Amino acid sequence: MVWVTLKKAAKYLFRRPYTRMVPKSEPPFKTDHTRGRHILDLNKCTGCSLCKMVCPANAIDMEHIEVEEGKYPQNKKKIFPRIDLHKCTYCGLCVEYCPFSALSMTDVTGFELFTTDKSTTLKHPQELAVPPESKYRVTITKAMFLGVLQNPQVKPAGKGGSHG
Amino acid sequence: MAGESVSKSLMLYFGPQHPGAPGNVAYKLWLDGERVIDAELVPGFLLRGFEMMMENRAWEMNIVIGYRFCVEDPDSLELGYAEAVDRLLKYDIPEKAKWVRMIQHEFGRIASHLFWANHMSGSVGLRTTGFWSIAAREEVLKWFYKVVGHRIYHSFSVPGGIRWDVPKDFKELTLKTADKIEELVKDIEAALLKNSVFKARTKGVGVIKGEDAIKLGITGPSLRAAGVSYDIRKAVPYENYDKVKFDIPTGENGDSYDRAVVRFKEIHQSLRIIRQAVEEVKPGDPWRIKLPLTVPPGTGIARVEAARGEYMIHVVSQGGRKPYRVRLRSVSLPLMTTAIKHVIKNEEVTIADFPVILGSLDPCAPDIDR
Ligand code: SF4
Ligand code: SF4
Numbered sequence: 043m044v045w046v047t048l049k050k051a052a053k054y055l056f057r058r059p060y061t062r063m064v065p066k067s068e069p070p071f072k073t074d075h076t077r078g079r080h081i082l083d084l085n086k087c088t089g090c091s092l093c094k095m096v097c098p099a100n101a102i103d104m105e106h107i108e109v110e111e112g113k114y115p116q117n118k119k120k121i122f123p124r125i126d127l128h129k130c131t132y133c134g135l136c137v138e139y140c141p142f143s144a145l146s147m148t149d150v151t152g153f154e155l156f157t158t159d160k161s162t163t164l165k166h167p168q169e170l171a172v173p174p175e176s177k178y179r180v181t182i183t184k185a186m187f188l189g190v191l192q193n194p195q196v197k198p199a200g201k202g203g204s205h206g
Numbered sequence: 207m208a209g210e211s212v213s214k215s216l217m218l219y220f221g222p223q224h225p226g227a228p229g230n231v232a233y234k235l236w237l238d239g240e241r242v243i244d245a246e247l248v249p250g251f252l253l254r255g256f257e258m259m260m261e262n263r264a265w266e267m268n269i270v271i272g273y274r275f276c277v278e279d280p281d282s283l284e285l286g287y288a289e290a291v292d293r294l295l296k297y298d299i300p301e302k303a304k305w306v307r308m309i310q311h312e313f314g315r316i317a318s319h320l321f322w323a324n325h326m327s328g329s330v331g332l333r334t335t336g337f338w339s340i341a342a343r344e345e346v347l348k349w350f351y352k353v354v355g356h357r358i359y360h361s362f363s364v365p366g367g368i369r370w371d372v373p374k375d376f377k378e379l380t381l382k383t384a385d386k387i388e389e390l391v392k393d394i395e396a397a398l399l400k401n402s403v404f405k406a407r408t409k410g411v412g413v414i415k416g417e418d419a420i421k422l423g424i425t426g427p428s429l430r431a432a433g434v435s436y437d438i439r440k441a442v443p444y445e446n447y448d449k450v451k452f453d454i455p456t457g458e459n460g461d462s463y464d465r466a467v468v469r470f471k472e473i474h475q476s477l478r479i480i481r482q483a484v485e486e487v488k489p490g491d492p493w494r495i496k497l498p499l500t501v502p503p504g505t506g507i508a509r510v511e512a513a514r515g516e517y518m519i520h521v522v523s524q525g526g527r528k529p530y531r532v533r534l535r536s537v538s539l540p541l542m543t544t545a546i547k548h549v550i551k552n553e554e555v556t557i558a559d560f561p562v563i564l565g566s567l568d569p570c571a572p573d574i575d576r
Contacts, residue, residue, distance in 0.1 A: 076351070
């Protein structure tokens with residue numbers, strides 16, 4: 043009977059709607075692992091380009107920046123990553139593979155990154171080093187990927203059935 | 207298609223913009239009045255060469271591409287790629303990773319089935335239950351957002367285990383989410399499956415019976431609705447599926463209604479698996495092993511029971527940083543070609559039934575265009 047549907051629908055008629063008025067009455071929903079805009083620590087980055095090599099979206103390019111003598115001595119060539127947030131898939135691989143913990147991600151994402159000027163999506167190293175203007179938390183850091191077992195157990199032959 | 211009757215018939219494009227079309231595909235329909243006499247798939251709207259793309263990228267980069275074959279059910283593909291590479295490297299991943307991967311896999315299945323419920327309710331004109339299913343799916347997506355950090359594409363199951371440790375309140379969070387989904391799904395089930403309009407539109411429509419389904423190459427819920435009790439999770443268990451208790455729901459008539467019933471029953475079975483698996487996730491256990499940068503020559507094959515059927519992911523390495531070949535067995539191709547042709551040949555399908563039958567088979571368009 044159609045009544046079944048109507049009866050169930052009556053129950054939901056007086057519930058709070060699922061949609062939320064963001065950002066008018068509520069802030070956007072964010073969690074401890076939300077992956078958003080990156081932060082770069084210029085004092086740690088050595089310009090090794092591993093983040094560029096691992097990026098599946100080709101969002102990272104290395105850029106030479108002019109700095110005063112003696113600044114960032116760890117980075118001989120003074121090249122730092124430049125990230126195009128327009129291309130980025132927010133996978134976090136660059137954070138995972140950076141050997142010097144120079145990159146991390148914040149929870150600034152979604153419409154907070156919206157812009158009418160496409161050229162601003164390209165974040166130069168100095169811009170990446172400045173934390174975002176709005177309130178933010180650092181969510182994805184290199185520390186999360188540590189504690190990985192280094193010596194894998196090789197499976198005894200035969201396990202895994204007919205999968206080969 | 208040739209012949210007298212066809213030349214007199216009207217050819218109509220169904221999709222790719224049609225709301226009843228399952229994604230980025232079109233159909234050429236030949237109509238005789240209201241009746242559909244033949245249907246031809248027009249693929250290629252999403253051809254990006256995913257397999258080729260993966261062959262040009264390093265192993266660890268491919269975890270981000272490997273699941274984009276299907277938007278609605280990416281977790282099965284993610285797990286499939288991770289499994290295949292694990293098998294290639296012959297690694298035994300930590301137990302905790304296996305359990306969490308299973309929970310992710312099952313939540314992915316639930317999200318996919320709920321998305322299907324929205325599509326299906328839409329195709330028979332019952333939008334209300336569709337909105338409820340989207341609300342229930344939202345609970346799954348929130349769980350993903352909290353644990354994984356993304357809503358749709360997760361890149362969490364990686365070769366070697368899972369990406370990072372689960373949050374401290376993982377068990378409570380998972381059980382709470384499961385309870386919420388169960389409550390909503392029970393309502394959707396009652397409102398949709400017992401509705402006389404839904405019954406009238408789906409019972410006896412799009413019948414594919416057991417033997418035929420096997421011959422047509424159908425897998426997944428559509429095969430089980432046809433009465434064949436076949437599920438990779440039971441037939442060739444992967445991860446820890448041999449250590450949990452669950453049933454394989456089957457149908458009898460193999461019509462669109464049975465396929466809907468089977469999918470709703472599967473949601474409950476998935477919740478049952480999640481509730482068992484979450485008990486085994488212990489805080490402090492290792493969750494990942496480090497992969498080498500270069501992979502030795504060899505092959506790895508993984509078969510996973512996705513929400514739509516069986517995906518087989520085959521990776522071949524000739525050593526080095528990149529796969530030599532990545533191959534995917536598509537679930538949706540038989541559903542969209544042989545299955546739909548079989549139905550049109552054997553029963554009177556009107557233009558109004560076509561989206562219902564297609565919806566009940568639940569193909570995912572992108573995976574035919576890989
Ligand atoms: S998050 Fe992923 S896509 Fe974005 S810059 Fe880093 S590696 Fe590239
Ligand atoms: S951010 Fe990290 S990986 Fe990228 S160049 Fe700097 S040190 Fe290397």
